[in-house]
Amino acid sequence: MDPIDMMVTDYNCEYLGLSRLCLMESAGKSLAEEVGKIAVYTFAKPVKVVIFTGSGGNGGDGFVAARYLLNRGYDVDIYMLKDNIRSQQSKINLEILENMKPRLSRLNIFNLKTLDDIDNCEVAKSSESEFVIVDGLLGTGINGKLQANIKRAIEIINESKGVKISVDVPSGMDPLTGEVSDLAVIPDYTISFHKIKTGVRNADEEDVGGLVTADIGIPFEAEYFVNYGDFLRLKNRNSSSHKGNNGRLLIVGGSKDYSGAPAIAGMAAIGAGADLVYVAAPEKAAQAIKSTSPDLIVKSLGGEKLSLTHADEILDLSGKVDAVLIGPGAGIDDDTAKLFNVLVAKIKKPVVLDADALKQVNLSLIKNREDIILTPHIFEFKSFFGVDNDLKLDIDSYDFSKVDENITEFQKITRQIKGCVIVKGQYDLILSGTKFRINKSGNAGMTVGGTGDALAGIAASLLSQDLNSFDSACLAAFINGAAGDEAYEQRGNGFSATNLVSCIGSVIKDGLC
Secondary structure, three states, X not given: OOHHHXXXXXXXXXXXXXXXXXXXXXXXXXXXXXXXXXXXXXXXXXXXXXXXEOOOHHHHHHHHHHHHHHHOOOOEEEEEOOOOOOOHHHHHHHHHXXXXXXXXXXXXXXXXXXXXXXXXXXXXXXXXXXXXXEEEOOOOOOOOOOOHHHHHHHHHHHHOOOEEEEEOOOOOEOOOOOOEOOOOOOOOEEEEEOOOOHHHHHOOHHHHOEEEEEOOOOOHHHHHEOOHHHHHHOOOOOOOOOOOOOOEEEEEOOOOOOOHHHHHHHHHHHHOOOOEEEEEEEHHHHHHHHHHOOOOEEEEEOOOOOOHHHHHHHHHHHOOXXXXXXXXXXXXXXXXXXXXXXXXXXXXXXXXXXXXXXXXXXXXXXXXOOOEEEOOEHHHHHHHHOOOOOOOOOOOOOOHHHHHHHHHHHHHHHOOOOOEEEEEOOOEEEEEOOEEEEEOOOOHHHHOOOHHHHHHHHHHHHHHOOOOHHHHHHHHHHHHHHHHXXXXXXXXXXXXXXXXXXXHHHHHHHHXX
């Protein structure tokens, strides 16, 4: 499992009512159970357990495990290399251990603040083998050279004759790739929670030891429901970045009758973080879009409708952006259809197809593209994929068989393409190959016109900010629905798509806090 996926899942458990403190308790208990099994298997008796901790969640798992190991009759020493603990859950579990005074259990906590402290600890000086070392120093975020004290602790762990057990990932190993850029613990066992990290699975056996996967009670739904935890996937914006560094987007749409759709999509894209949004539209629509917002860069195309004569201008613009949205407000027309099919065949940037583009683009032209997102409601979905039965998106149920059957039916259809599909409904279903997610944000007020255009704009904006198509689609569906929920709180069912768009920024700000 990708480490970021695990972090997202942990956070999303909160929104099912399962706190991360509960997860840490479960992880620590599971860790203690596995340490106990390994100790009994190796030594046939309780021995001293030494737990190395850092500033993150792995150390917190060690604090919890200490309580359970003490109750099993083990002596436990905790070696803390960091006192500036970042994880709130870890802090709480350390406080529990510190509150155990007068000490009635065989627990010692040592703060190893200097290299001399590390060099003089019992593990460094002992030649004995009858103890267990638990490595809870580092987790995710390994990058480059290690701090001197962490590196020295890893050297001492590796030099020890005791049994070595790493929590989740050996400290010093990249949890995504399995690479070691400086130095890593070489454990006898690695105990992973929920699912084995991708880097651990890819690493050589001698670098991770025996692999144990411990169930800590994370429900499947925490992985498959999109929620605020998914904001962890957004890239941090560089404080020294310049205009255009954080996403340039082109929207192709509009017609003599419809100018609102591309304008709403464009403003939603800006709200979702894109630096520059260009809109290419026919003359009358372009004039209306310009008057809607000075924030959009509008390219006026000759005539009353989009046609093949505009291909070169649009393709030239597409070379200057990071993603392209095609379709909002374009209308249905043979000339427009020809243009759209040429564009999807020639544009090499990530693409979102929405609204009228879905009715006019040939499926065969996009089936092999992984960098594409489709945003249909059920009728557009059936039309695009040539479905002629009474298929409905019907997953609002406690009946597993019903939900499973419905999702499987959609997966069979969407596997015709390599890209991603957002099927809009009461609950949005996001599909890509064998993967799927469900978005539950949103409300009945979002039947108002324009909310689908906002979704497409958000999805394209996230694509332009270097998020992959599946993650962009999932997060876009959630942001759009959450903005609709915020608009509903302000105005009830009388909110408009423009009101929804005005809430996008605050939804993302809340998600990043």
